[in-house]
Structures are given as structure tokens and as C-alpha cells.
Amino acid sequence: MKPEKLLSFSTHHLLLLLLLSFSYFCTRFSSGSTDTITSTTSIKDPATIVSKANSFQLGFFSPANSTNRHVGIWFNNQISPQTIVWVANRDNPLTDSSGIFTISEDGNLVVLDGNHNLLWSTNVSSSATNVSARILDSGNLVLEDSASKMVIWQSFKNPCDVFLASMEFMTNTRTNEKIQLTSWNNPSDPSMGSFSLGLHVLHNIPEGVVWNGQKTYWRSGPWNGQIFIGIPNMDSTYLSGYTLDIDDQTYYLSATFNEDENFGYCL
Ligand SMILES: *[C@@H]1O[C@H](CO)[C@@H](O)[C@H](O)[C@H]1NC(C)=O
């Protein structure tokens, strides 16, 4: 069923107040390097792949002041500091440069160490026999059926601490399933930190909430149909680019920024 668009609003304030950390604009250039990993190709540290229009790069990186190696995605044309928008093996880094990012025999994207120990997996089961993974110009990493292009898994549904333009926050009030951001432990360690940001729904009314562990750290105030009532100066002049969709007890908050820009917020 197609989600019914019920409300349209801006959470600029919510996001700016909470996530205020960066807004980067990527100019796009064209180039010929690959954006795809197949069952017969893999990324071996320090190799990388780059999205088609050169917006995002995927490969191994070390966080600031760390020698650990993680697989991540970052803005391609940014010199320094590197802004990591997504991390695969958040909790399981390599301590050397023997890492491999590839597609395993069971069709999952995996991070392996030099002894082929499994450090991370997309961990989905699908009937697809021939899958490949692609880094898109939105920053989304998709695992798809090579023939049908049906998406089996995507990083946008498993985010870390960064919200990119075409992502969605999601909360299903029946299953309690959520797509939300989780902070890094510290700038040198992308493992799961204590802060998370997502949509909380009470009596069918959504609200933006930052949790610190189980505790509510901040709330936007309930959505009154037009604004989050707890955010000062949020008024109808900001009805610019955010949409709330509700479908079958599932609430989606998405952003529609200018498509020429890659824009993000970091928790
Ligand atoms: C890295 O270490 C340097 C020197 O100790 C320090 O100034 C800097 O703030 C550190 N950076 C991060 C992100 O922790």
C-alpha cells in the first residue's frame, strides 16, 4: 500500500537544534570508477568504490586518533576532516589493514578480517542467487538482486548517526520497529553511543525525541498538525521540505532538500 500523505511540515528547527553539526554541499563530477561490489569483486583495505556521480566513497577508514579500521561511507570530495556518514562494523573494528568487504556465499555483505573471520554482516536471508551491492549518489548502500534490481538490504534503513537528504525516520507503533540515529561513543570510536534520535508516537501523535539510553533527553513537543509545539519559532513559514507519512501504524518522517545538494545532519 502506498503511504498516504497526511501532513506536510518542516522540522528544520528540530533537526537544526538537535543535530547541528554539519551541512555539506557536494559538487558532482563525473568519473569512471566502479560503484559496485559483486560476488567476484571485493574491497580490500585500502581500496574504495565511488558512487556514479562521485558524491560518496565507500571503503576502510580509521577514525580520528585511532588506528582501528572500519568500513564506512564518506563524502567523496571533502578534503579534511573526513565526515563519515555511515559505518558497517561499528562495534567490531579491525586492528590491522587486512580487512575485506565482500559478498559472502549466503548473499550477504560482510566485513572479514585477514583470517576470514566474520566481523559484520547485513544478516538478511533472501532467495536471490546473484546479488550485488552499489553505493548510490544519495549515500545509500544497497544490496540488490543483480537481475531484478530488487533491494534486499540498504544502509538508509540501518543508519548510524547521520541523516542524509533522502533518508526517513520511521516508527512502527505495532511492532515497535524503528529507523533512528544512534550517536558514536566518541569521535575516535563509532561503536554504539548512548544517544539516539527518532520519532516517538503517543496516542497517534508523533514527536521527535532524543534518548540518552532509556531516558528521554529532549522532546520536540507533540505535532499539532502543523508544528511541533515545543520548538520555539517553528511556524508555517518553515513548511519547506519535510513530510510526515502515516501508513498502517507506521510513521515516516522524510526530508526533501534541493536535489543538487547533498545535505546531512549528525547526531
Ligand atoms: C586527536 O588528538 C589531538 C592531540 O591529542 C587532539 O588535539 C584532537 O582533539 C584529537 N581529535 C579527536 C577527534 O579526538
Ligand SMILES: *[C@@H]1O[C@H](CO)[C@@H](O)[C@H](O)[C@H]1NC(C)=O
Ligand atoms: C542475524 O539474524 C538472526 C535472525 O534474524 C539473529 O538471530 C542473529 O542474532 C543475527 N546475527 C547478527 C550477527 O546480527
Ligand SMILES: *[C@@H]1O[C@H](CO)[C@@H](O)[C@H](O)[C@H]1NC(C)=O
Ligand atoms: C550475476 O549477474 C550479473 C549481472 O546481471 C552477471 O553479469 C553475472 O554473470 C551473474 N553471475 C552469475 C554467477 O550468474
